[in-house]
Amino acid sequence: MNRREGEGCPRRTADAAQDRDAGANSSSPVIAAFRVFQQELDTKHDKHERLVKISRDVTIESKRTIFLLHRVTSVPNAEDILKEAEVKLDAVRQKIGQIAEELREEDIFQFHRAFTPGIQEYVEAVSFLHYIRHRSLISLQEINGGMVFGTAEKVDPEGTAGELQTGGPVLTFQVTPSDYLLGVADLTGELMRMCISSVGNGDIDTPFQLSQFLRQIHDGFSYIGNTGPYEVSKKLHTLRQSLGKVEDACYALRVRGSEIPKHMLADVFSSRAALLDPEEGVV
Numbered sequence: 001m002n003r004r005e006g007e008g009c010p011r012r013t014a015d016a017a018q019d020r021d022a023g024a025n026s027s028s029p030v031i032a033a034f035r036v037f038q039q040e041l042d043t044k045h046d047k048h049e050r051l052v053k054i055s056r057d058v059t060i061e062s063k064r065t066i067f068l069l070h071r072v073t074s075v076p077n078a079e080d081i082l083k084e085a086e087v088k089l090d091a092v093r094q095k096i097g098q099i100a101e102e103l104r105e106e107d108i109f110q111f112h113r114a115f116t117p118g119i120q121e122y123v124e125a126v127s128f129l130h131y132i133r134h135r136s137l138i139s140l141q142e143i144n145g146g147m148v149f150g151t152a153e154k155v156d157p158e159g160t161a162g163e164l165q166t167g168g169p170v171l172t173f174q175v176t177p178s179d180y181l182l183g184v185a186d187l188t189g190e191l192m193r194m195c196i197s198s199v200g201n202g203d204i205d206t207p208f209q210l211s212q213f214l215r216q217i218h219d220g221f222s223y224i225g226n227t228g229p230y231e232v233s234k235k236l237h238t239l240r241q242s243l244g245k246v247e248d249a250c251y252a253l254r255v256r257g258s259e260i261p262k263h264m265l266a267d268v269f270s271s272r273a274a275l276l277d278p279e280e281g282v283v
Contacts, residue, residue, distance in 0.1 A: 054118070055114060064088065073198045186235070192245050
């Protein structure tokens with residue numbers, strides 16, 4: 001018995017089937033619907049990638065601001081550093097304005113994982129600056145109060161130069177409570193480093209202030225317990241470690257502070273911090 005034409009060639013059979021399907025599906029409403037879905041998914045993916053890039057820029061600039069703020073314990077005039085940090089944070093807020101622009105008329109929680117690392121780092125930086133200035137914790141309302149972005153258009157209806165009028169819709173960005181809590185949890189690590197640096201520079205008052213402040217933060221997180229986001233419970237362990245290091249420094253200052261000369265405090269507490277957490281690398 002002879003084989004039918006094309007039966008023994010799989011490639012020819014597949015090409016023929018593809019051509020037949022293409023001709024049949026060119027006007028199919030199902031294929032048309034899936035093409036719309038493809039465009040929507042491609043648009044969402046592109047937006048997600050843009051948000052990831054902006055979030056990475058926000059993270060980098062926020063970290064640089066934090067590194068800058070750590071210098072306040074070693075300079076005679078800290079006001080210049082604080083002003084420079086405010087300028088850097090203003091630039092970071094402009095980056096967050098780009099995130100707000102990307103999220104215009106979008107569901108924020110569809111893209112939340114794309115930009116949440118940058119927002120947490122910004123919360124950490126702005127709360128660190130706020131603590132250095134006011135010795136208190138910045139609130140979520142204060143952070144969101146600075147997240148208002150608008151466009152100003154210059155108008156000159158009668159030849160008067162310099163008159164500004166707000167034009168276009170005003171953009172706002174709201175930091176979620178979970179991002180705020182995670183940023184504050186990361187702040188405790190920076191306060192611990194600030195404590196060790198202050199002791200090394202001969203400042204024996206700041207560690208006790210930081211110890212009391214960290215205890216209040218720890219108590220607040222303890223009230224949340226397991227009812228908060230999953231990431232908060234994971235960072236609670238790190239918070240306790242930071243509090244333990246600060247309390248250990250305060251204990252050593254109170255018990256042996258009079259025995260250790262001020263110019264040797266830096267070496268003593270640096271070695272103690274290394275013994276407490278030998279696996280922690282230098283950031």
